[in-house]
Amino acid sequence: MKSVTIYDIAREANVSVATVSRVLNNSAPVKESTRRKIMEIIERNQFQPNALARSLLKKETGTIAIILPDITNPFFPEVFWGAENMGRELGYTFFMCDSAGDYKRESEYLGILRERRVDGIIFLGGRINVANCPPHLVQEVVDLSRHLPIVLVNGQLASSGLHRIYTDEAKGAELVVRHLIELGHRDIAFLGGLEYMNTTRVKVKAVRKVLKEHGLDLPPERVKYGEFSIQAGRALMDQLLASPKRPTAVMCVNDFTAVGAVKSASEHGLRIPDDISIAGFDGTPLSEAVIPELTTVSQHAYELGKLAVESLHKLISGEKVKKQAVLEPRLIVRQSTGPVKKVY
Amino acid sequence: MKSVTIYDIAREANVSVATVSRVLNNSAPVKESTRRKIMEIIERNQFQPNALARSLLKKETGTIAIILPDITNPFFPEVFWGAENMGRELGYTFFMCDSAGDYKRESEYLGILRERRVDGIIFLGGRINVANCPPHLVQEVVDLSRHLPIVLVNGQLASSGLHRIYTDEAKGAELVVRHLIELGHRDIAFLGGLEYMNTTRVKVKAVRKVLKEHGLDLPPERVKYGEFSIQAGRALMDQLLASPKRPTAVMCVNDFTAVGAVKSASEHGLRIPDDISIAGFDGTPLSEAVIPELTTVSQHAYELGKLAVESLHKLISGEKVKKQAVLEPRLIVRQSTGPVKKVY
């Protein structure tokens, strides 16, 4: 089990470790014949340099960590996949940290990652998505960011000056509402999402704005806050349908809740979109897998991951990077929304 | 940006680095007063020991890597989530490596992980799931396993003697077929999965076996091989439905293909399960998200991840571990399967 080191190679080749190091890194010219001899010995011994030792010296590890709130939500694997594909080419390996959206876990990971000397961190969810993040939690991230680059994806930390990549969710929500209005809907509800999370607030605000432009409004009973899960979507929709007069269209905070809403609606005997239109958000693969396929808004998850790594890499290399990169959301009209049915 | 080291702390506290190290690791008694002083200085400087240096010395990194074929397939996040929850308590951090099922990428990662001196590897998909894995690819893993523990999840490497955790897929397939037969189905088809992958073969074989027990068989035209995606499921189902006489029930290789099959069937105007029963496999969250909810077989993905880490940890700690751990699959009957409709 004794692992072979650069010394073993050097000894066997009758050269110094410096020379072996040189052929390993191509960091200086080495006589062709010695190079070949060394290479041969390396191959034969299946020698692999110890990345820890190298990192200790070079002060860079070639690792990036991604902290996210829920890997089982299909939006995040998509982001990761984008990040990894970009990162692999640049030579990075990824630590995956599922925080479950829990501040404590986030802090825990932040500490661990610092100890492990990752080259950078991509942060999603949790504290960067709440309306009023406790100052010490903001500070923690800001402090860390003085040691290593951090990129926030789809979130922010009040006046932290951290780099951000995000999709314009307000714009996305507007797209959905305009689409619904064009279809003739006048009674639109908003469903899902915790009230104190930004992703929820931003959307509700945008919905209000667009409705107002059309002389419509969003009364309190047409907004149902809750979790982001399928279950929550279903329960919330149940509530909505329990009211005497039901809306003709529902915009959901994400695809999960939309799926739940669809379930509830069909359990209530409603046909979608004939009896009620339901729209999701995120454009996850799930939205396409469901029947009926969901009208939703693509957040370009893959792209977000890719861009995050790209920025991070530049930051790591000391290049100048724009503080913010905003992606345009894209409305994807599918089967779950349709013209309002006139009832005379 | 100069990072503070144990030396800085020692100097400021007027003690030796050894003492600082002792309070850091609680590895030997230290006078309470000095301990407090040192702690205070550590806090004030936000000192975090460099894990690289420690790992270099201790020959253990506290990292586990998980190699899997497709993080966007909801089965795998579930496995990861189980692994992480178990691993976090044991002090591990996770490298996530999406191989895309590509042997080249797998090899690439295997090399990188060795260099990074991960404490262990959890391997899923790709080469451990094909019927005839090229010997050099087997050898590569076996070689590596002499340097660090490797656990194969839901797969195997011919006579490699590697540790394995898996769900009994044959049993799972049997469960589905028996369920279908009980419902009165006599014409059952199998859909999806590459023919050369074990996960496909095992299931087809099991289906044949059970059908035979009941005096039935699985003619070639009732088996449609293909990818594991939703798209594949849909295309394959289209083929199946193009035949003059369609089966009354379809068992799919996984939930993705089942979802595709459901789509195709409903596009063809068939009601599920009244006109045709469709069953999935894996028990992913997707199977429950979809409408109608899928009858499927739970592979206990979360549990697989948990167990994998548990074994790995024991292996790492030098404890004795069973070569194999087999989980019992569980049939989950939901809405996509029902009694066969008698047609006279």
Next chain:
DNA sequence: TTGAAAGCGCTAACAG
């Protein structure tokens, strides 16, 4: 083109 030697930051004997 090559070698000697000084660390990177930490832990673990070994002495005291």
Next chain:
DNA sequence: CTGTTAGCGCTTTCAA
């Protein structure tokens, strides 16, 4: 209870 010291495996001057 505490300090000295020898590495862990590698890269990188500085000389030769």
